[in-house]
Amino acid sequence: MNSKAGRIGLAVLAHIALVLAWYLFVRLGDVPKFVMPGPIPTLEALLAPNYSWWTNIAVTGTEIFGGYFLALAIGVALALAFTWSKTLEAFFMPLLVSLNMVPKVALGPLIIVWFKYGVLPNSIMAFSIAVFPILLTTARGLREIEPELLDLVRSLKGSRWQLFTKIQLPGALPYIFSGMKVGAILAVAGAIVGEFLGSDKGLGYLMLQVQVTLDTPAMFMAVLLITLMGMMLYGIVLALERLLVPKDARVA
Amino acid sequence: MPESFIHLAGVRKTYGEHLAISDVTFDVQAGELVALVGPSGCGKSTLLKILAGLHPHDGGEVHLGSPTHPFDPARDVGMVFQAPLLLKWRRILDNVLLPAEILGLKKKESLERARHLLELVGLAGYEAKYPYELSGGMQQRAAIARALVHDPKLVLMDEPFGALDALTREKMNLELLRIWKEAGKTIVFVTHGISEAVFLGTRVVVLTAGPARMADNFQVELPHPRTLDVKTQEKFGEYTRRVYRHLGME
Numbered sequence: 001m002n003s004k005a006g007r008i009g010l011a012v013l014a015h016i017a018l019v020l021a022w023y024l025f026v027r028l029g030d031v032p033k034f035v036m037p038g039p040i041p042t043l044e045a046l047l048a049p050n051y052s053w054w055t056n057i058a059v060t061g062t063e064i065f066g067g068y069f070l071a072l073a074i075g076v077a078l079a080l081a082f083t084w085s086k087t088l089e090a091f092f093m094p095l096l097v098s099l100n101m102v103p104k105v106a107l108g109p110l111i112i113v114w115f116k117y118g119v120l121p122n123s124i125m126a127f128s129i130a131v132f133p134i135l136l137t138t139a140r141g142l143r144e145i146e147p148e149l150l151d152l153v154r155s156l157k158g159s160r161w162q163l164f165t166k167i168q169l170p171g172a173l174p175y176i177f178s179g180m181k182v183g184a185i186l187a188v189a190g191a192i193v194g195e196f197l198g199s200d201k202g203l204g205y206l207m208l209q210v211q212v213t214l215d216t217p218a219m220f221m222a223v224l225l226i227t228l229m230g231m232m233l234y235g236i237v238l239a240l241e242r243l244l245v246p247k248d249a250r251v252a
Numbered sequence: 253m254p255e256s257f258i259h260l261a262g263v264r265k266t267y268g269e270h271l272a273i274s275d276v277t278f279d280v281q282a283g284e285l286v287a288l289v290g291p292s293g294c295g296k297s298t299l300l301k302i303l304a305g306l307h308p309h310d311g312g313e314v315h316l317g318s319p320t321h322p323f324d325p326a327r328d329v330g331m332v333f334q335a336p337l338l339l340k341w342r343r344i345l346d347n348v349l350l351p352a353e354i355l356g357l358k359k360k361e362s363l364e365r366a367r368h369l370l371e372l373v374g375l376a377g378y379e380a381k382y383p384y385e386l387s388g389g390m391q392q393r394a395a396i397a398r399a400l401v402h403d404p405k406l407v408l409m410d411e412p413f414g415a416l417d418a419l420t421r422e423k424m425n426l427e428l429l430r431i432w433k434e435a436g437k438t439i440v441f442v443t444h445g446i447s448e449a450v451f452l453g454t455r456v457v458v459l460t461a462g463p464a465r466m467a468d469n470f471q472v473e474l475p476h477p478r479t480l481d482v483k484t485q486e487k488f489g490e491y492t493r494r495v496y497r498h499l500g501m502e
Contacts, residue, residue, distance in 0.1 A: 148333045155304045156402070157326035158354040166350065170341050246341050246382060 037217035063191035067126025075134030122194030129190035130183035141175025264311035287453030295464030330399030336391035338383040345379035
């Protein structure tokens with residue numbers, strides 16, 4: 001089973017097997033619904049009239065994607081600024097490595113104090129947790145570019161913009177994507193933690209609400225939807241990487 | 253007013269306390285292939301960077317261009333390095349086109365020129381390949397085509413064949429002579445290979461190390477077109493011995 005189709009088949013099979021095992025475990029083990037609902041009650045939770053799934057999905061999605069794209073833009077821009085000035089890099093880089101050590105989740109209560117609660121602070125949460133891997137891997141990617149290539153462009157009196165678009169950005173792209181993949185997973189976690197800490201909308205908020213009434217199927221559904229959103233973001237990143245980075249240049 | 257294409261007089265370069273180049277003086281006529289030979293770390297590459305306009309010099313005179321061969325510092329430099337340094341994400345043809353893109357040259361003409369140059373360096377049919385699909389020698393050929401695509405008057409080569417195996421290197425030397433003849437460029441070729449310098453150069457400039465000082469500068473009077481037979485000639489031996497002597501190896 002080494003062919004591509006074979007491997008995809010196995011992957012699909014594994015997922016189906018998990019759902020089946022879940023179903024059988026709940027069914028044969030006679031597990032109460034409020035402890036662990038089976039796949040069907042979980043799906044039925046979507047029909048519950050007053051959970052406003054769509055609104056909550058939209059809110060959480062906005063937080064994840066908003067925070068993530070902000071992290072991408074700022075992470076890449078900062079890393080690029082470091083290549084322009086060695087002093088700037090020597091000053092800020094160690095600081096950023098230290099800041100990276102701060103458990104971003106611990107900043108949650110502070111962010112709520114500063115920005116109230118809602119979509120903005122939760123986006124900032126997602127941003128703060130996703131920006132570091134993107135920034136650090138991009139900086140590394142930019143550092144790995146051979147200095148002679150920069151000389152080549154400079155000898156032709158190329159502009160800084162040309163240097164960026166023709167050499168630095170495509171050269172660092174494999175690294176940027178590797179940071180983006182890590183960041184995608186973290187951004188989802190950041191947004192949800194933000195919602196746990198303080199919010200009035202979103203899937204994380206909904207989970208806290210239904211927890212009180214022990215509506216476990218709805219909690220399962222919320223986790224499932226959050227996971228699907230994370231997979232979507234990750235999938236977009238992966239597809240873009242396939243599109244933009246030649247196979248031999250990719251960084252795992 | 254100097255009539256030479258390159259005029260260097262008493263060129264000096266320091267990096268902080270470190271004196272990298274001290275008093276380098278030589279002239280190059282348009283169309284010459286000058287081999288700069290010397291031990292590693294003797295400032296050859298620094299000199300090349302000064303010629304490329306990448307580093308300022310600290311003393312002496314650097315003059316490029318002559319009334320008959322005016323020199324535009326942005327347009328008239330082509331560079332080849334020890335590593336091919338092709339962009340992994342671009343196909344060979346697009347790699348060759350890079351300088352033309354940076355200079356904003358007309359697309360159609362550049363494309364035609366790039367195809368012609370790939371033919372010249374023996375890479376016709378490889379336009380759509382990615383660099384990793386080519387051997388080291390072939391990648392370096394593509395790098396040479398890239399250095400020529402914007403039709404520069406001066407091509408600077410920094411140990412371009414240093415990373416190749418001996419056999420490929422010999423082959424590339426012959427190729428370079430052919431390309432030089434057909435393209436009609438002035439080439440400054442940095443190497444630490446003494447026989448390579450004598451074999452390629454119409455003129456050999458010998459630099460000694462730490463700091464770079466010019467030890468010798470002589471015309472190589474070996475006939476063109478040169479073939480490997482040249483290496484068996486007595487004159488070839490005399491020239492190489494002359495370089496060896498300067499580098500303290502005899």
